[in-house]
Amino acid sequence: MQNLMPIFIETLFGFLALFILTKVLGKTQIIQLTAFDFIAALVLGELVGNAIFDDKAGIIEIAFAVLVAGIVLYLTEIITQKYKGTRSLLEGQPSIIIHKGKLIREEMKKNKLDINQLQHLLRSKDVFSISEVEYAILETDGTVSVMKKSIHQTTTKQDFNIAPxxxxxxxxxxxxxxxxxxxxxxxxxxxxxxxxxxxxxxxxxxxxxxxxxxxxxxxxxxxxxxxxxxx
Missing domain, CATH: 3.30.240.20 (bsu07140 like domains)
Known part of the structure; x- marks a missing residue:
């Protein structure tokens, strides 16, 4: 029972430290995480988790681990903002997977994306047929941006009083x-x-x-x- 209180305090401190670090770095939306951010989040979680259950590690050690990880992430953000050439390496770059209505299979293979996964991503954008798509771009966070063919854009049947x-x-x-x-x-x-x-x-x-x-x-x-x- 005596060991529970230190674990509780360290867990609470670790959570607050990671929360503050997230706010400072501006990573407020999980869906916007790049591959580098995802790896960094796993490393941070592992550091805090190990420190909590390590008898020799206390709040100071947890704070130091979070601080070092935070500095690395902060420096990475500065580098990617200042040196454009590093962005594709650390953040990745968007890939055009549908161009003028045609699937670019080379890009799909490069990004380990199959037809079923593509259909799922398109459905999340309210596109239920690949034939409706003029351009589709796989973003660095794993989502897809879609531009429909002109014939499938905007105008509604209600505008013309056409029965659905x-x-x-x-x-x-x-x-x-x-x-x-x-x-x-x-x-x-x-x-x-x-x-x-x-x-x-x-x-x-x-x-x-x-x-x-x-x-x-x-x-x-x-x-x-x-x-x-x-x-």
Whole structure:
């Protein structure tokens, strides 16, 4: 029971010290953390955690550990502000993953991003079909900034007194050269229909298709190849 009070005091002090350090450095939103900030947060937490349960470490040791980490973070912020060349190394840089409606697979591979993850990020921006996107940028904090194609921007049906239609989610039918049979069955489409639609778009095999989705509302199959076809 006697050991609990020192742990309580040290934990409370460590929490307050990290909170003050966070305020001083201006890191008020977790979603804005870069990879470097995330690593720094883990290191700070580990330092404070170890100090709390180390019998030989007290408040002074915890304060010193937080102070050193804080100085390193503060100096890093100054360096990235003063020397632009260090920003890409310490903070990372945005990557264009959709350019003029086309997926940039090299950038996706470089950032370890697959189609399912991209779809998730787009849905968080209220974009439910890759075909609606003109540009998409993967930011350094892991979020995606999206610019929709002009035809999908702004104007509402209410502005023109048009009766709303039933909205249906686009269904992924092909992912990385493989047919998703469960999805194909879910929308009551056949393998023959899929082959016919691919032939219309000059694809001779499913293996040539990187991604394909069926948009029932538009009545069209949106297809992206592994490599751009020569024109």
């Amino acid at each position: 239609k039933t909205i249906r989610l686009p269904i992924t039918l092909i992912n990385d050269g493989e047919v998703l049979w469960d999805n194909l069955k879910e929308v009551n489409l056949s393998e023959g229909w899929l082959e016919q639609e691919l032939t219309k778009q000059e694809f001779h095999s499913v293996k040539e298709v990187f991604y394909a989705e069926w948009n029932e509302g538009k009545g069209e199959l949106f297809v992206l190849p592994f490599t751009e076809k020569e024109t």
